[in-house]
Amino acid sequence: MAIVTKRLDRRLVMWALTVLLVLSNLVAAFASSLPVLLIARIMLGISLGGFWSMSAAMAMRLVPMRLMPRAMSIILTGVSVATVCAAPVGAYVGDIWGWRTAFMIAAVVGALALLVQVATIPKLPPAGTAGFRTLLEVMKRPMIRVALLVVLLVASGHFAGFTYVRPFLEKVPALDIETISLVLLAYGIGGFFGNFAGGFMAERSLKAAVSLAPLLIAFSALLLLVVGGSPVVAAIAVASWGFAFGAVPVGLQTWLVRAAPDQAESAGGLMVMTFQVAIALGAVFGGLLVDNTGVASAFAYCAAATLLAALAAFFLGPKPIDDPNS
Structure with missing residues (x-):
């Protein structure tokens, strides 16, 4: 664009x-x-x-x-x-x-x-340069590459696992349709509050924001995997998953903009492209796992991918100098 x-x-x-x-x-x-x-x-x-x-x-x-x-x-x-x-x-x-x-x-x-x-919206003249060469130059920046890796891991893990939450809720805790609808509503409400929590956290520590949200997704997937047979635990896990995923885009978008303030639109385009690729990869890989080994394997992959994303964000992500209040 x-x-x-x-x-x-x-x-x-x-x-x-x-x-x-x-x-x-x-x-x-x-x-x-x-x-x-x-x-x-x-x-x-x-x-x-x-x-x-x-x-x-x-x-x-x-x-x-x-x-x-x-x-x-x-x-x-x-x-x-x-x-x-x-x-x-x-x-x-x-x-x-x-x-x-x-x-x-x-x-x-x-x-x-x-x-x-x-x-x-006021007048906003174009800023910076744009072109395929610009995209390549932005991708060469180490922090941009780390951020895009985190996007790829989080999005592929999320869509590999969450795609199969509904059939999981039907079979494992054996919830009826009405209860499943309420649980998914809790997921959406969790995402709503997660947006604000992600912004609140990113204002104080960008590293914490981009590390803790994927970590909470991993924890939620593991919770479903290990003790998801309990209806109460399953509902809490799905709601916390929604809260965590709602916080993810805020931190990641802020991270990318801070990593390339002179080419923010190009960085945003790279994030959208990576996210879409991750959705496709996650859906395909999750489907293969479910077809061959069951829903549990999709949740296991989700937990592993988002845990790797959290570790990458924590150890390779924004340094304290990148945080807004440092």
Whole structure:
């Protein structure tokens, strides 16, 4: 995204991405065939990918650096709220008025977001350079490579394990559908509070923020693996998993921006790319593990990957001088 729009005001780019979001929902609402619906989802993917690659860089330019973690936690709160509310609200609207209406309402919400952006975001001329050479130069920075390794381990471990939480809850603690829904709701609520906890911690110690969140994911996965047969323990483990994963993006985005303040958009793009690759790898590897050895092996991989991420972040990650209050 930074490469394609390198000469444009970042405010205009954000507006364009939001317009694309609105159009994607309108195309989906009026889709007459599956290919058209797929095109709409591709448009949505471009919009969201561009937003995530730019969010940290824009936050850095809108607030003082010491408030960067707090700004990111506020931005990422939207994800947590959507995680908790969007699916049930969309399903409810779809059941009553049909799925096309759900997409039209999403388009209206996107249009309202665009109006807020137009009213509040100041002019943000492009800063730094952008290009494939710039991406390669950013990737050569040792701290960026460590941060991307942590992103890869955390995201692949999370999606390898959490993808199979629902079937695990059905089989091991033998929870009914209503209880599972409540447990997953607790996961979403945990993620909401995790965003703010991650920002609070990153303002005080970035090393602690990027180390403890993956460690808590590893602990939660191990808890399910070892004593997940208890419904109460399983519910607590899933909620703590959500809390930890909610804290992860805040610390990692802040870490990447501090490691490349002159190329924050390129660093953000690298994080999004690494995250997407990790999602695919985690899903594939988790599926292979489950097919061959069962759900427990996916949780074991999750625990191992996130533990390695925590160790890498602690021993190789941001030094005290990188922390905001040092």
